[in-house]
Amino acid sequence: MPINTRISALRGRRREQETLDRLLRDVRAGQSRVLVLRGEAGVGKTALLDYLTEAAPAGQVARAAGVEAETEIAYSALQQLCAPLLGCLDRLPEPQRDALATGFGLSTGNPPDTLLVGLAVLGLFAEAASERPLVCAVDDVQWMDRMSEVILTFVARRLDSESVALIFAARSPGDERILEGLPELRVEGLPDADARALLDSVLPGPVDARVRDRIVAETRGNPLALLELPRGLTPAELAFGFGGHSATPLVSRVEEGFQRRVAALPADTRTLLLTAAVEPVGDVPLLWRALERLDVGMDAAAPAAVAGLIEIGTRVRFRHPLVRSASRRSAEPAELRAVHRALAQVTDPEQEPDRRAWHRAHAALGPDEEVAGELERSADRAMARGGRSAAAAFLERAAELTPDSAKRAGRALAAAAARFAAGALAEVPELLAAAELGPLDPVQQARVERLRAKVAFALNAGRAAGPPLLVAARRLESLDPTAARETYLAAIGAAVNAGRLGGTDLRRAAEAARGLPAGGEPACLLLAGLAAWSLEGHAAAVPLFTRALASAIPETDLDLVWLSGMVMHEVWDDVAFLTRTEQSVGYARETGALSLLPSALTFRATALIYAGRFADASDLLDEAEALGNATGSSPHPATAVILAAYRGREEPALELNEALVGNAEESGLGWLLAVAGYSRAVLFNGLGRYSAALEAALDAARYEDLAVLQWTLGELVEAAARAGADTVAAEARDRLAARTRVVDTNWARGAQALADALADPAGPVEEYYREAIKRFAATRLGLQLARARLLYGEWLRRENRRADARTQLRIAHEAFTTIGADGFAERAGRELAATGETVRKRTPGAREEFTPQEAQIVRLAVAGRTNPEIGAVLFLSPRTVEWHLRKVFTKLGIGSRRELASALRDG
Template identity: 75%
Template structure:
């Protein structure tokens, strides 16, 4: 059990302490809690973390902190956080155990799957929390490595019933964005009275009242500033005046104060602080060995501890991260190199080759081919572990240490590719410029041109991105046919995105691509299919597009998802869409491909949205949005717009649609205009405002945007049929039939049957409605199925078959309500009322409905899957699965899995 004892008071932090106390109570009671402390440096976040740890004395505590020099080494923070829990590793399923061991460099192996790493950490925390509550603390999140941040965010979003607290502290504003959306506690400065009391505790003589007021006002109650700023003032300044008001930022002045205090220490003590600052792990044994190399004895620590700057116990701990940065930034370059050299010499090359290489690189004075070679090998290891940002950093430093111009250019080009795939496109142009200073062969020159065009397209996928991609593709034709096909595909995709605003770009790109010899690889097949789609029309292209999708494996061809996703919609292949998006998210997490991950998350959210899993889709979109802000790569808005439209919240949806239209014009991205029109049509169809839906659908259907046109035709048919415009509905139905006949899937045939029911011969309407429901029931797409039931129920009600109508309308209403499709749920509710049925909110004490997640878990349990297997499918820990199953049993009034089938059937 966690301790309830009270430690030393934190001045003026009653609100914050109350939040932490409630968090610990919840964890003690068996529920997980996540909290992000945000505030400026020195405001007291670390003190609150200390309070948390102090009050969790009877629980298990593990702690890590981001360190600026360590921020590029993949999984560095995660490994330190998990190290005390490694004794539980053997309790995990073998795939998770192997993934975590490989990521931490404990065993060799293939690059680990990021989802497996996330599940492994989740399972590790759950196992540790099964015996006693676990408190995991991550300080200075803004400096932890990107992969640790991504994995810990994944875990934080899935903790539930594991008796685990995961608490982060981050600067505000901070560089990281991934934690956005998690519960936050804003830590501000102390109130005036508490600030004055803290200031008085460090003042040793009389202070002018106005000087005191000015110190309190200027520090804004920041505790560290209140304690440190007076140290830099003379007695005269304290007694009679504060001097000229400083324009230097508060954090800089506090750090300058630490620098002054460090400068007053003996030379060897300063070197001790510098060595401790450069050694990121806080390993005391390693520190003493490095100091011994520097000829420094243990007695030099006394002045630093007496000054309250550092503590050397079982680990090295600075009073504040600003002390570390002050020690680091105040050092001369020669001193810093000497310290790095000593740390490299005492770092085991077998146990920790990457840190050793990093220290050697920073100790090097000039070019050093041996160290550059070590850095290259470190880059390979980082890439194998999924640390693309770390690999890029190693390659960049290797470039700096390489004297040979040809080798230097090759390394710079490799670093540029690594930066791009790591989701840092803004850093690529400078590396490309460095590469182009050296001798590049023709293929490397073309590769650099291609990468520059890809960066431009990633940052702005509008009309201007297409021509550079087309030029790069032409240059690659004779040098690398496979790369040329991929680049032509990108140019064609850029023209698809430009859409109606692209003029003849699509035709020009397709004609140029058609002249290239066809390839049997997925990119070549997809290129052939899209070329046919652009030049020959839908029916000739459909078989080629299906063949390309069948050949595509996201793990091997991750960069094709942005086109493969819409193509799967274009030919109505829901199973392929589900597979590709699931694989893409797994691949992006596994390899650290942050350039791909926002796109993968958006497309996966779209798949979940069409399946009717709005809440799950929303979670992924939040993560994609945060990643987009962190990487500068904006996520495509298709899923967010579609979700807003189907939720039926008009103000929010219209605001999002209008912003998309404005953005489309500014970026020259015409496909966004089609997407916005489709979303508007779906919104107003859901709200029952059919003339407005028809107008939006007509505008969107003026151009045949990839995938979007299919969706739009369905909205247009429904809106026209309900607006009393049968001719418009019939014309759209015929255009749709050309496509659905060529596609031939149950999804396509179900959509066509629904169109035939609304706009075909009236005498065959019921037959077509039944066919639509039957065919869509065989697919994964629960949202279109619910809409088909709604339309069928409305038709039955108009035919005065109220009993039959209630069956379809009630099913549709329940489905929309569970999804969160408020507009369509209200429309179904109105129709139910028209049949004579009363639609009531659930009365107190009525049987509780299963949530979407509970229903999923129940279905998986019914299929015979174990709790760990269910957890692997839904990215939950087995303990959380067990907890949800208990809730399912309570809601269903049963006591075991054996009763699930009958209970679910009854509902």
């Protein structure tokens, strides 16, 4: 496509233009591309965005820019970007369409989950680009509101084959975490020759070459600095290089230059500039109406336009964002309040109630209950759109303007809750302290204590969280029994997480919790069960745990999944383990409660490991990690370590294990140390290195860690029996029996039969093995069944019953190979070879050529998921899913989904 003369005239930017040209070619060819332009203010990032958008296909450009005054207005930048694309909104799935419409205030509904909005924006871009390639450009990312940043980062990481270009411009130095991990292009100053030429174009006369060199060096080739700093200086002043060397940062000096130029303008023109700077949207009719209130005529714009500071066309556009900030910083407080007041007066209270409230708040000179109430209503609207940060900002300002101390305290408390919901934990304590300055009723005081406890647990769910949670729970007992119960549950959960590193915290928390009145709710039963488990042991807790699990519906279980998932192991409930974890994930997806999804995904992945579905477990862990990247909350690391151990690849498994140990010690999470020991035992048992497995299992089994001890005892019996430590094997078998005899499930009975077979060589060993296989075959625990067959086959071979051994070992080998448990598969293969059978290695086929993403999509397609459903699971647009499936069909030599399953069986 030909590039017009204006955009091709960028001086000294050939490298950057070539990069953008390649990006556009890729997008026209059907690929999606993301790029972050980073550079200091004035270096030319906006000019490069102009170059890109003017070279893009006509009619398929969407632009937005962060505005400093709107950093707290939820979705403000995102709504700018998506506005030209909303004609495609009706093509999205209903949950996504409703989430986006609610987030943008186009309709009312439940507050949308952030990631559901992200999926909607991803789908919107893909639908728009299905007609013609789409270029989206976002400037001044450093001033973008938090919700827009989260959503666009999420989308950028998932664009693939939609013909979308998403380009950001971010100021540097700045917060480098913004858009971290995305492809970047550093925009530096101009090369010396181009910088000198640009400088010469604005110099008022000849300047000594050495002085010119100094100016170029001092500005580091920054185009805006080269153009702006010499303005208004005489040749004599320039002879000393801008009046002498300055230690002031370059950006500040450029802004100071703009301030000088603003100060030289007529008073009415300065007012016009200030009004345009405060009004963030660039709405020209609104600007003129506000200026009319300020007795400023339209002719005031001429001096600013002549000075090259502003352009007023269909929208208001500043020469550079630094002009906007220079104008604001040049104004007196009274002038700024007058401008906000005028803007509030001309802003439609029906169409833009939140902006009107924000302007009124900044126009207020002192406490004003009417404005505070308006801000509180804006906070409610922001929360309804999912804008928790915006709601918090409205509430904070509302509290500042509230004359009544009791109301002020209540609004400060509401602001603290909104900041917590937005994940801004560091800002919550100060707001809680402000709330406590005013009179709080007992219910409000309970909310303060509860919120403080939640912050403590969110910041550190291990040893450090337990004591303050316990203190908070005790205070809450007389204020709010429900809040006290939940806080005790969190305190016990923290102590469980702390494990061996928590000292007596668990006992103290359990003893305190026992004083609460009993109840039949799942949380009450779970708390009672954990207290009994802590003080009386496993057997006493089992009935309470069983009742808690039976009474918990998926909605409630989702909130308690981090504990209930472990409790399922304590009662050996494989049915709940596999069905309830699936229900939790399904509920989170269906309701859009995606902020709770990482925990649900992690526990579901653990269940799938034991079911022998390693690939599916890996998919869920990838999804949890993607969620963590998008929200800033890391998924639980334990499951990935367990999966690596069962896969049996020693080096990566041990690397993950060591990282888990470091994480545990640093955060005071002793429970993770138990997981690390158990995982090493699994790894070494699979590799046939029984002495190493014994050492790891002995270390893990020294402590009564919730759920993990039961896993570990089975590994300890196997490692000890194979290592010749018969006494240790018998002791571990007996410890396991104390935990299995109080429940009646196939999982418990199978585990105990297997332990008896290993630890009692003089007993009815074959009977034990057959019982174990029978019990595990009645469950969906495919991994445990394969291990039972392996152990039985090994025993049969040692009994010289080779034909019988081959039967069991062949089934085990095939199962482990299919599952992906490479260590156990090799162990079964060695045993099978010892029986005289030749073990065939699998021949790589088309499926080995799949990329990880293709493999995920294939598994979901074979399971019957539609393209939109697969896209929702993997955070891809349906069009990207379709593109990947076409590539899969080509690799397999098929033409449709109907042939997929059979092609995979034959491959």
